Amino acid sequence: MSTSRVILTEALARVEGEGGMHVEIEGHEVRDVKVRIYEPPRFFEALLRGRAFTEAPDITSRICGICPIAYQMSAVRAMEDACGVTIDSGPIRDLRRLIYCGEWIESLGLHVYLLHAPDFLGYPGFVEMAREHPDAARHGLELKKTGNTIVTALGGREIHPVNIRVGGFSRVPTRAELRRKLYEPLARAREHAVATVRWTSEFTIPDLDWEPAEFVALAEPDRYPIDVGRIVSDQGLDIAPAEFNAHVVEEQVPHSNALHARIRERGSYLTGPLARYNTSSDCLWPLARSTAREAGLGRLCSNPFQSVIVRAVELVQACDEALSIIDGYEPPDRPAVEIQPRRAVGHGATEAPRGMLYHRYGIDDDGIILDARIVPPTSQNLRSIEEDLRAVVARNITLPDEALRNRCEQAIRNHDPCISCATHFLELTVDRR
């Protein structure tokens, strides 16, 4: 006799936003898996219409309190592209990369320690973990704080910074200011980041008979992808951000207020730490590369449960790069390049901590926004997250409901979904019949 069951988590914790997971099992078969996104859509693209091109970074940064820099950077890249300006080198690019490293350190540190590590160590949350692993908890908090310190130093405040503008910054720091505010905390953060790679490499990583169909990330010659690059994949995709719309379609699905994206020719794909690592691990600097090797990572890594280690490696890279930028920094002559609007369409793609974030804007000769399209990483990943979840349920189908629910939640957190971004939170149900 076949038994049916439904496993349901009403509100998935330790993800950003509001949503749920519903899994239906009949006997030993997975019947249905849905990541239900019920957080209401926020219509940011519509409210951007009619605003000035210079307002896009400040308006879109409000989409997310965790990764506002990603929104600001994709917006300024797109607007500069529309206006025919490229800032791919020099001190303004360096400062952009530095503040983006700050967001990576804050967000990756938050995810590894506060959101994900409790899953691997068997605690219901970070507070319970901190009682038995106080030193690790302190490292996590210090990493997060260091990231915030960088964002505050360059952006004016830690959440929704105000100092980033199309063309550059409103004000740039002096060399002495950067060194005084950031050097010591960053040097300590780099040590904590190396320790984080070793710590996460000792976690028990569940096996999985599934890997994402395609890894998609930005890529730039000789640099680990953060703020600039072409869009590439391990399946041969190699396009400019301007070609994104020709290759990626977004579709509405009944159970989600977030759109699901797919590669037009092939289907689901994954962005984020695993994608970046698999397309650019050769570009990691020696410290990050050697800690990755010591942690047992090869050149490629496809098990999403290992993403926690890859995030730790990226923490090392971000700290190392940030220190190097501070070492070599000389302030620009002017804090921003003056930019004249023109009637055009511009595209911008950058790497938010949880994956690639694409913006496209049409503007007129006065710089008024005519239309906007924003494709956040979680929308791009949702189809893969559901496929991943199906594989996790299939492999663990004999587990009792509570253990299966925990494993499913851990699997979702592998992808650090930001549902608020994708709709512009998560419940979990497992239904066994």
Added chain:
Amino acid sequence: MNIPRNVVVIGIGNQLRGDDGAGLEAARRVRDCELSTSITVHLHEGDAVGLLSLWDKADAALLIDAVRSGAPPGTIHRLDASHAPLPSPVRQASSHTLGIAEAIELARALGTLPPTIRVYGIEGGRFEAGAELTIRIASALDTLVRELRVEALRLSAA
């Protein structure tokens, strides 16, 4: 003469969401009172994890935040978290960050919680984006600010 003890008064909230700004307004008014130099006032918006560094090394912390429990707007709830967690209903409806109750328990786990920690909850009426503080909250604040000043001075001298 005793060495004064360090007391922090921390107003918590979101300035842009109506009565959610009540804790910030209370802290602002306490800051404008005559206080001893061992009393520090902070206004805190955003992630509650940041509270750990604000009360680090303090002997006592007084936190003020807006709450929504169904009581009449302007009701003041007084909670002491010095020796036990806040009651479980006092939880923030957020997912990616910790709420105040979790931040207090995290500090307790790490041994960095001030020996005295009190939470003053101001019952809010409306939390819409862009709204002003409601009248009943504004008048309740007068009483609360006087109480906070007296309590902060008493704790700093204790």
